[in-house]
Amino acid sequence: MDASLLTVQPNAPEPIYRQIVEQLRRLIAGGQLAAGELLPSVREVAGFHAINPMTVSRAYGLAEAEGLLERLRGKGMAVAATRRVGLTENQRLALLEPQMLELARHARELELPAEPVLRRLTRLLGD
Numbered sequence: 296m297d298a299s300l301l302t303v304q305p306n307a308p309e310p311i312y313r314q315i316v317e318q319l320r321r322l323i324a325g326g327q328l329a330a331g332e333l334l335p336s337v338r339e340v341a342g343f344h345a346i347n348p349m350t351v352s353r354a355y356g357l358a359e360a361e362g363l364l365e366r367l368r369g370k371g372m373a374v375a376a377t378r379r380v381g382l383t384e385n386q387r388l389a390l391l392e393p394q395m396l397e398l399a400r401h402a403r404e405l406e407l408p409a410e411p412v413l414r415r416l417t418r419l420l421g422d
Contacts, residue, residue, distance in 0.1 A: 296328060298335045298343035311346055315354035319363055321390050323374055324382045334364065334372045 301318055303311055322328040334340075337355065341348040355372050358364040365375040402412045 296322075296332060296334055298340045300327075301340060301344070303344040303346060305346070311350050312354040312357065315340075315351065316357050316361075316363075317390075317393075319354070319358050321387075323363055324387050324390055328374045330374050330376045332374045333367075333370060334374070336371055 300322070301315055303314060305311065307314065309317075319328070328334075334355070335343075337348050337351045340346075340351045355364060359366060359372070362375055362377070364372045367373050398412070398416075402409070
């Protein structure tokens, strides 16, 4: 994995460290990050995204506390070897729930009916 796999939105209402943790959850649950795979260093992620290294360190620490990551002596952070990636579709959908609620709220604020929003989302998903 390299730092470009993570996306950081500095102007989003959600703190950057939470954005990173949420992405790590999804990448691990979706199998894009395998157990034992090394993560880029704190400095590499901070430098790539021009953010404070303490923000990345906080995200990695939180993910480690949740059991998503483990610290390997002399190597850095890796996806926890005990982490199971075989989540059900419902469990993976549950990881998207906060973003879907946010999308639904924005659509209601813009007074958009569900049909065009679903069409656009389907197109964005590539189906």
